[in-house]
Amino acid sequence: MTQPLFQTQPPAPLPKNLLGPGTAVLAGFALAVEDELLPALQRVTEQSPFRNMVTPSGFRMSVAMSNCGELGWVTDRTGYRYDHFDPETNRPWPEMPAVFKELATGAANEAGFPGFNPDACLINRYEPGSKLSLHQDKDERDYTQPIVSVSLGLSATFLFGGLKRTDPIQRIQVIHGDVLVWGGPARLRYHGIAPLRDGTHVQLGPVRYNLTFRKAG
Ligand SMILES: O=C(O)CCC(=O)C(=O)O
């Protein structure tokens, strides 16, 4: 038998418990609302455009960022913080669209964190070559609330480590529509994104977006 020249089937969905206690891999969870999600993302980033922020040590990030919700995550030469205002527009961050909030609450619920009520959504835009180094999300006040992370567009290699920077790292492929949740014992696990490979997504082009929902304040 000859093999088909091209693999036409999408990869099998990842198992939900792949990353361990306090985590959930929700393969394709955002697809049910993508028709509303993508236009809402477009509207938000028209109001608060993507920008490459500078880290406290003076490096310009390869990931371009924006935010919506009551609070937005920002970095500049003075440090990392959550702010009610977009420093580029000097206006409040755009309101978090209902479809964003419902997606995040639904995913958290599915992962065993009922009642998640995010007040911040960091929006990351990766182009081929962009990466996010291993880090913990720890600028939030309340670590009892999980992180909900939605992948859109080009696929990426998500790096998921342990509570110590030197712990072993799992590498998983996240694709358009996948949602990852980590909280409870996993809330402070190190994570990051490997340099994005070249490619073009059928709907979104040569780019990956990530929505990271948090209870920040
Ligand atoms: O892009 C991702 O999937 C991860 C983003 C992230 O870890 C962050 O914004 O803190």
Ligand SMILES: [Fe+2]
């Ligand atoms: Fe993060």
